[in-house]
Amino acid sequence: MKPAEFLSPTTLNDALELKHKHGAAARVIAGGTDLILRMRAQVLTPSLLIDLQHAALNNIKVSDKYLEVGASLTISEVLQNTRIEDLFPAIHMACRKFAGPPIRNRATIGGNIVNASPAADLVSPLIAYDAEIVLKSANGERTMPLVTFFTGAGKTLLKDDEILTQIRLPLSAASTNAYFIKLAQRNSMAISQLNLTTRLNLNRQGLIETARIVLGSVAAVPMRAMAAEAMLVGEKSSEDLFYAAAAQARQEVKPISDIRASREYRLQMTQVLVRRALLESIANV
Amino acid sequence: MFDLEIEVNGKQEQVSVEADTTLLYLLRDKLGLTGSKDGCRSGDCGACVVLLDGKTVNACMVLAPQANGASVMTVEGLAKDGELHPLQRCFSESWAFQCGFCTGGMLMSCYALLKSNSNPTRDEIRAAIAGNFCRCTGYQALVTAVEQAAAELRANNV
Ligand SMILES: Cc1cc2nc3c(=O)[nH]c(=O)nc-3n(C[C@H](O)[C@H](O)[C@H](O)COP(=O)(O)OP(=O)(O)OC[C@H]3O[C@@H](n4cnc5c(N)ncnc54)[C@H](O)[C@@H]3O)c2cc1C
Ligand code: FES
Numbered sequence: 001m002k003p004a005e006f007l008s009p010t011t012l013n014d015a016l017e018l019k020h021k022h023g024a025a026a027r028v029i030a031g032g033t034d035l036i037l038r039m040r041a042q043v044l045t046p047s048l049l050i051d052l053q054h055a056a057l058n059n060i061k062v063s064d065k066y067l068e069v070g071a072s073l074t075i076s077e078v079l080q081n082t083r084i085e086d087l088f089p090a091i092h093m094a095c096r097k098f099a100g101p102p103i104r105n106r107a108t109i110g111g112n113i114v115n116a117s118p119a120a121d122l123v124s125p126l127i128a129y130d131a132e133i134v135l136k137s138a139n140g141e142r143t144m145p146l147v148t149f150f151t152g153a154g155k156t157l158l159k160d161d162e163i164l165t166q167i168r169l170p171l172s173a174a175s176t177n178a179y180f181i182k183l184a185q186r187n188s189m190a191i192s193q194l195n196l197t198t199r200l201n202l203n204r205q206g207l208i209e210t211a212r213i214v215l216g217s218v219a220a221v222p223m224r225a226m227a228a229e230a231m232l233v234g235e236k237s238s239e240d241l242f243y244a245a246a247a248q249a250r251q252e253v254k255p256i257s258d259i260r261a262s263r264e265y266r267l268q269m270t271q272v273l274v275r276r277a278l279l280e281s282i283a284n285v
Numbered sequence: 286m287f288d289l290e291i292e293v294n295g296k297q298e299q300v301s302v303e304a305d306t307t308l309l310y311l312l313r314d315k316l317g318l319t320g321s322k323d324g325c326r327s328g329d330c331g332a333c334v335v336l337l338d339g340k341t342v343n344a345c346m347v348l349a350p351q352a353n354g355a356s357v358m359t360v361e362g363l364a365k366d367g368e369l370h371p372l373q374r375c376f377s378e379s380w381a382f383q384c385g386f387c388t389g390g391m392l393m394s395c396y397a398l399l400k401s402n403s404n405p406t407r408d409e410i411r412a413a414i415a416g417n418f419c420r421c422t423g424y425q426a427l428v429t430a431v432e433q434a435a436a437e438l439r440a441n442n443v
């Protein structure tokens with residue numbers, strides 16, 4: 001590794017000033033569980049590391065519309081949060097499948113997003129709950145739906161002077177009729193071959209009002225199977241309906257073959273697992 | 286160079302390192318604490334697990350400056366006054382290791398578990414060591430050792 005300077009700003013504003021001044025030469029370090037490996041492999045060679053540990057980005061609060069989650073919350077902290085577990089259970093499920101305890105104690109939710117791996121486990125449940133993200137710079141802030149943030153594998157709309165500060169989960173999207181599945185070669189310590197989240201909100205008559213089917217590792221960026229979602233809206237849940245939606249989802253994904261799985265396997269498993277996740281989503285209705 | 290202060294096994298240390306060296310390097314090469322093993326250097330094997338402010342971390346995946354001001358406990362901190370910690374003794378009595386390379390990290394993950402859960406099930410023990418690989422002994426004896434240590438610790442606390 002090439003030596004880099006390391007600074008630990010104690011406020012978000014100081015961190016933003018540093019990012020403003022140093023731009024792309026500086027990298028934010030949250031847990032470091034992605035960044036350290038990339039630096040070791042010389043894929044990234046920042047001249048300055050800006051440590052976010054003391055920049056007060058690890059709180060959770062409820063506003064009238066959102067559950068607001070600080071970007072530096074670790075996977076372990078997300079797991080321990082009962083509000084997330086109760087309102088947005090698919091996020092909790094994804095954290096349970098994430099690496100093992102020592103990595104979970106370091107890895108952050110913001111790092112998982114900004115790293116932009118197509119296999120990132122928290123991204124599909126966050127998108128399924130219509131998460132928005134807040135990006136701040138010394139000059140201001142902007143928010144966007146998380147689903148629009150990714151532009152390619154490892155690529156996002158984050159600008160050189162920006163820091164991801166918050167993930168906002170709309171309370172109107174909260175649902176326990178949701179399910180996360182991670183397909184991987186073993187139960188722990190494995191990167192997803194495919195991961196997906198389904199989320200349904202039912203109306204009083206039991207008809208599906210909102211449907212989300214979000215998949216990771218089936219395209220360069222995490223994606224919604226929107227035509228499959230549309231098939232569900234306004235309908236009553238049934239095995240046949242879910243079967244048809246799963247077949248449609250398979251038509252929408254564009255997986256590649258890589259070291260973790262072949263394109264054909266991913267296509268096949270998309271169909272199998274979308275159906276399974278939809279069924280599990282309503283298992284407690 | 287980065288100057289940092291860190292408490293290791295109860296002792297305050299001041300060290301100077303390159304900013305992108307790891308906590309594992311600091312412990313092993315600067316402080317001579319070689320109980321934390323240098324296995325994969327990628328967070329996968331768990332041989333380097335230590336407690337950082339009470340939580341398990343892979344020391345190979347923490348930059349030394351990230352641990353500035355923190356308190357660290359390594360496997361060397363388990364025994365007190367020459368007396369093995371019950372976990373260590375039970376590991377040894379139950380044949381929970383052969384080569385011992387994974388043992389330091391295993392012990393720290395199990396120690397952290399028993400701090401928060403005094404009576405874990407076998408499944409909970411397995412979940413706690415999900416990030417620790419043992420490539421020669423296997424896990425059965427180890428899980429039994431943790432159960433025994435937990436029982437001893439409970440008995441001693443009443
Ligand atoms: C052994 C091991 C197992 C793993 N298992 C899994 C797994 O099961 N599932 C999974 O999804 N991932 C896994 N990962 C990948 C990694 O742990 C996650 O992606 C993690 O969430 C990254 O978070 P971090 O805080 O460590 O990010 P860092 O490494 O600190 O940062 C990652 C990138 O994001 C940038 N960044 C971080 N925070 C911000 C911010 N707030 N604003 C702007 N930029 C930011 C950094 O500059 C860097 O480029 C694993 C990694 C290892 C080493
Ligand atoms: S050496 Fe740190 S996890 Fe393997």
Ligand code: FES
Nearest residue numbers: 383385387419420
């Ligand atoms: S005792 Fe040899 S790897 Fe576990």
